[in-house]
Amino acid sequence: MIPAQFSYRRVSTVEEALSVLGEHCDEAQVLAGGHSLLPLMKLRFATPEILVDVAPLAELRYVRVEDGTVAIGALSRYHDLHHDEVLRRHAPLLAHVSGSVGDQQVRHRGTIGGSLAHADAAADLPAALLASGGSLVVRGPGGQREIPAGEFFLGPFTTPLEPDELITEIRVPDAAGTGWGFEKFTRRAIDWAIVGVAVLGQSVGLINMGGTPLRATATERALASGASIEDAAALAADDASPLTEPHASAEYRSHLARVLTARALTAAAA
């Protein structure tokens, strides 16, 4: 498939990116790793008139730890995050999950900011960010704002991002020493999750169990009131609304969520 015609701006600073986005607003779209946007453009589900290529912005590619918070530049690529020693120590769930996204090619191009902005319920990082109690730093013409992950995923592929805003940073509390677990059930190793579960401590994020990435709130409440892992995991699908589609029925997905939650919680508690 061939995308609709578009023009292309490769920017070299965040300020330049914001200025081009502000100038063209609804007609412009940010291009990061391109691994979700370009397929959508080829299918003509996305038809931006101007692509603002932010990939050169090395200033948005970093991992830092300061005052109990881990800050990750939005253009950090999965491959780099997976191998980053600081992230592995202070946010091991995010580092691990970054290594499970797609295949080598996807991991060398795809970015954490792109994954979150795309807001696909089947993606891995959004659920891991929810379980991590993280937030997103966003810059736009009105300045900077910080959006908790729990308020970011509004619906399928829908976020509160304005067209002239750029995610610049992802923040999570330092999780060094906190137990975590991640389970991703796929047909083939490189596939998207049929269902996935990300656990940090007693927080549980669910992948592909509804229209948005979700928290398994019934499970979390049960754990907080002292339930066993087995009893709490049995509630993992209670607040979810999984789809039935050719790869899996809603019932099968709910079953997977319970089984995978028990496994991820057990790993986190070990």
Ligand SMILES: Cc1cc2nc3c(=O)[nH]c(=O)nc-3n(C[C@H](O)[C@H](O)[C@H](O)COP(=O)(O)OP(=O)(O)OC[C@H]3O[C@@H](n4cnc5c(N)ncnc54)[C@H](O)[C@@H]3O)c2cc1C
């Ligand atoms: C073959 C294949 C397999 C995949 N498998 C998986 C998988 O198993 N798990 C998984 O989670 N994902 C998977 N993906 C998706 C992949 O993770 C994408 O990289 C990710 O969804 C988007 O990140 P990106 O950097 O490529 O963003 P892009 O495709 O460049 O952009 C995606 C969207 O986000 C917006 N955007 C990007 N960056 C920003 C920013 N900083 N601020 C504001 N808006 C921004 C863009 O405008 C666009 O709307 C797969 C993709 C492919 C092609």
